[in-house]
Amino acid sequence: MTVSKMINKVRGSDVWPVLAPLVVGAAYAWWRYHRFSFENSLILIVVVAVVKWALDLITQNHRYDQSLITLSWIADVILPYLLLVAQLVVNTNFALSLGFLLTWFGVAWPLILLSVAVRLAKNVRVVRAEEISDPTGAIKASSRWIRPLFLTLPFLAYGEILLYTLSGYMPVLSWAMIVLFPLVLAQALAVGLESDLDRLADLPARNLFLTAGAMVLVLVISSS
Incomplete structure (x- = not known):
């Protein structure tokens, strides 16, 4: 495997919905509160990785279980927030309060939306496959909301980043993320409109990787 292919595989990995909030949480703790515990962060990452591996095994063995599918959707929505909160707690040792939880929810919001996009992309690709294979253009009723919702998520994610930058909860340097x-958006549009579905399967995960990586970079640079 070439270096380029390895990098693409890492960027498109489905581990980012779990790993991204852990890394961003650690960087945010260092920037905003000037606190960071390498040992606590490492232990949390290892524990979460083991749990994710176990859940993936269960899901693969029961992939048609509707209750597991529903649980997986719920996890995609709340897990990034819970992981970011956990990372901040183990690094800062702060007692949880409503103020902290609301502030940290705003930090996690872009990651939540882009994690949902990773999950929703599978449905978008199903709709695209139906459109391609059906000459009459008939598609499921769900396609009326799946694609618009999917394409709205990047706007909501980056809008929140800019809002938090204006309010002072993210460093001023976060404005630079607008270049991403x-x-x-182009990669999200490609998933919704492009016919080469297999080639584009990992683009939503790449979007999460890019956004989380940029957030970490901004937070680390602003901390120095």
Whole structure:
């Protein structure tokens, strides 16, 4: 495997909905509160990785279980927030309060939306496959909301980043992340409109990787 293919595989991995909030949480703790515990962060990452591996095994063995599918959707929505909160707690040792939880929810919001996009992309691709294979253009009723919702998520994610930058909960340097938005949006559009479905399967995960990586970079640079 070439270096380029390895990098693409890493960027498109489905581990980012779990790993991204852990890394961003650690960086945010260092920037905003000037606290960071390498040992606590490492233990949390290892525990979460083991749990994810176990859940993936269960899901693969019961992939048609509707209750597991529903649980997986719920996890995609709340897990990034819970992981970011956990990372901040183990690094800062703060007692949880409503103020902290609301502030941290705003930090996690872009990651939540882009994690949902990773999941929703599978449904978008199903709709695209139906459109391609059906000459009459008949598609499921769900396609009326799946694609618009999917394409709205990048706007909501980056809008929140800009809002938090204006309010002071993210460093001023976060404004620079706007340069990533055209790429993130273009990749989202590609999933919704392109016919080469297999080639584009990992683009939503790449969007999450790029956004989380940029957030970490901004937070680390602003901490120095």
